[in-house]
Amino acid sequence: MPRVPVVDQETCIGCETCTLICPEVFRMTETGEAHHDHKSEVYDPLGAPEEKIEEAMDNCPVACIFWGD
């Protein structure tokens, strides 16, 4: 089974780095009522090779992307 990335949106600061590195998997979403409260979300967990997803993980400044089940 391929591993699936998960974003901890509580920790995500919305810097957009992961969506720039790996737009096939991550995109920005607005979760809260405040307009600035945008976060990354995983919309296609199998959309890119694991190495590319790991590059996004490695470059997340708050390390809030991890492998889930």
Ligand code: SF4
């Ligand atoms: S790189 Fe990390 S902090 Fe930045 S948008 Fe992605 S998940 Fe959020």
